[in-house]
Amino acid sequence: MRNLKYIAAIGAAVVLFSCGSKKSQLPEIKPDIITEHVKYDTDDPAIWINPEDASQSIVFGTDKDTDGGIFAFDLEGKIIPEKSIPNIQRPNNVDLRYGFPVTDSTQTDIIAFTERERKMLRIYSVPDMQPLDGGGFPVFADDANEEFQYPMGVSLYKSAADGAFYAIVGRKTGPLENYLYQYKITTQSDSLVGFELVRKFGNFSGKKEIEAIAVDDAMGFVYYSDEGDSVKKYYAEPSKGNEQLAAFGQEDFLEDIEGIAIAAYEDGSGMIIVSDQQQGQFNIYDRKTNELINVLNLTTTETDGCEAVTVPLNDTFKNGLFVAMNDDGTFYYYDLGKLK
Numbered sequence: 001m002r003n004l005k006y007i008a009a010i011g012a013a014v015v016l017f018s019c020g021s022k023k024s025q026l027p028e029i030k031p032d033i034i035t036e037h038v039k040y041d042t043d044d045p046a047i048w049i050n051p052e053d054a055s056q057s058i059v060f061g062t063d064k065d066t067d068g069g070i071f072a073f074d075l076e077g078k079i080i081p082e083k084s085i086p087n088i089q090r091p092n093n094v095d096l097r098y099g100f101p102v103t104d105s106t107q108t109d110i111i112a113f114t115e116r117e118r119k120m121l122r123i124y125s126v127p128d129m130q131p132l133d134g135g136g137f138p139v140f141a142d143d144a145n146e147e148f149q150y151p152m153g154v155s156l157y158k159s160a161a162d163g164a165f166y167a168i169v170g171r172k173t174g175p176l177e178n179y180l181y182q183y184k185i186t187t188q189s190d191s192l193v194g195f196e197l198v199r200k201f202g203n204f205s206g207k208k209e210i211e212a213i214a215v216d217d218a219m220g221f222v223y224y225s226d227e228g229d230s231v232k233k234y235y236a237e238p239s240k241g242n243e244q245l246a247a248f249g250q251e252d253f254l255e256d257i258e259g260i261a262i263a264a265y266e267d268g269s270g271m272i273i274v275s276d277q278q279q280g281q282f283n284i285y286d287r288k289t290n291e292l293i294n295v296l297n298l299t300t301t302e303t304d305g306c307e308a309v310t311v312p313l314n315d316t317f318k319n320g321l322f323v324a325m326n327d328d329g330t331f332y333y334y335d336l337g338k339l340k
Contacts (some may be wrong), residue, residue, distance in 0.1 A: 008210040009317075022040065023302045024164075024280045024297035026296065029298050029299065029338050031335035032316050032317070033323070033332075033335045034330050035077070035078075035331045036078060037130075037330055038069075039063055039069075040063050040068055040144075041064045041068075042062065042063065042064070042325045042326065042327075042330060043062040043091075043304050043305055043324040043328060044305025044325060045061045045062075045306065045325065046059070046060045046061075047307050048096055049311070050127070050141045051130025054314065055075065057313050057321075058083060058126075059072070059323055060073075060111055061073065061091060061233075061306075062093065062094050063114060063332055064090055067087065068091050069084060069085050069088045070085040070091060070094060070124075072084045075316065075317065075321075075333070077312060077333065083129055085124065088115050088122070089116070089118050090116040091114060091115055091122075092113070092151070092211070093102075093113065093152065093154045093211065093305060095111065095112055095116065095155045095156045096111045096126065097109065097157075098157050099158075100165055102132070103191060106191075108125040108126070108260075110123055110127040111123070112154055112167050112202075113154065114151035114154050116138060116150050116152060116271070119139060119150055119151065120138060120151070121133070121167055122136050122137075123185065132191075137195040139169050140181060145178070147173050148173060148174050148175060151169050151208075152209070153210060154169050155222065156185075157215040158217050159217075160220060160238060163182070166184055167182070168180055168181075168215065168222055168236070170211060173209065173230060174210065177202075178200035178201060178202060179204040180200070180201040180210070182199045182200075183198065197294075198294065200236045202259075203226075203244055205228060205229035206241070207226070208228035209227055211225060211227065211258070211304070212225040212257075212260045212274075212275075212304075212305065214260040214272075215236050216236075218268075220236050221234070221236055223262075223295070224258040225274065226247075226256055227256045227258065228318050229247070229250065230247040230248060231244045231247065231249045231285075232246070233247070233248075241278050247287065249292070252276070252283050254276055254281070255275075258275035258305075259304050259305040259324070260272065260273070260274050260275075261274075261276070261307045261322065262287065262308065263272040263308040263310050263322070264340070265310055268288065270287035270310070272285040272290065273285075273289055273322070274308055277304070280297065280302075280303075281297050282296050282298055282306070285315075286297065296339060298324060298332065298339075300326045301326050304323050307322070307323050308320065308323070309321050309334060309336075310324045310336060319335050319337030320337070321334070321336060
């Protein structure tokens with residue numbers, strides 16, 4: 001636990017930087033690796049840990065444009081063309097889970113990403129990168145307001161209760177209630193996946209938008225950034241209801257509250273890492289208490305999405321990996337130990 005003087009210093013720093021400065025004055029923490037540039041505009045990463053050789057793990061990142069795609073990078077930041085997915089119409093956010101049962105006897109890891117201009121959610125197998133969705137699943141199709149039908153944020157959830165897989169999807173513009181839809185991802189007889197709406201939930205302040213969504217599978221919570229208001233917390237399990245459990249971070253950000261990464265350890269400890277976009281900083285909250293415990297300057301600019309894994313990958317990332325989007329069309333990689 002950090003002492004009270006340190007926590008007070010963090011609070012003072014947040015107040016100071018909120019008075020007009022848009023460049024962090026905290027000590028700089030440089031990335032270990034910067035990826036090659038995508039074609040257009042980076043937005044959100046996901047990390048796949050190779051179960052056979054962690055040093056061959058892959059970072060997936062969205063390239064947000066009408067002629068965009070999902071880029072795959074190795075741990076040196078080099079693009080892997082054969083693992084990338086081109087010709088996606090404005091992909092926004094991407095997420096990943098392990099061990100989806102494609103058939104009764106076959107499992108695969110999956111990534112899901114929103115394809116905003118087609119109003120679709122897409123699902124591909126990893127690492128062979130085959131589409132499992134028959135071209136995509138329409139989302140928010142029952143909303144009479146067409147402006148509320150364009151997806152943006154997404155997080156996958158694998159239930160600790162029964163092993164079911166879900167996609168929790170947000171939208172570019174939405175109502176003050178039920179901003180998020182939760183869909184169950186099911187196994188079909190043709191080796192493709194099915195998609196079933198199981199609930200609508202999520203309050204919206206009406207300020208700005210909601211993009212970043214992250215689920216802590218082990219704890220059973222979903223967090224999302226209501227960008228002009230707070231980080232909000234709900235149960236991820238549909239059967240536990242739609243009551244908002246908490247809202248935090250209201251005074252901790254200069255302007256937009258953006259990407260959320262959950263660094264989760266098996267003993268229940270961990271960090272919730274949230275991008276303070278205009279300040280160029282990351283606020284770190286305790287995984288259990290949701291209390292602010294640190295503020296870091298990772299030298300990124302205008303960060304949207306971020307992601308973290310806590311297992312060793314190679315000699316560079318011995319403590320795990322944190323990945324953050326940078327606004328020059330790259331992603332920054334850090335050994336996770338730098339954030340502690």
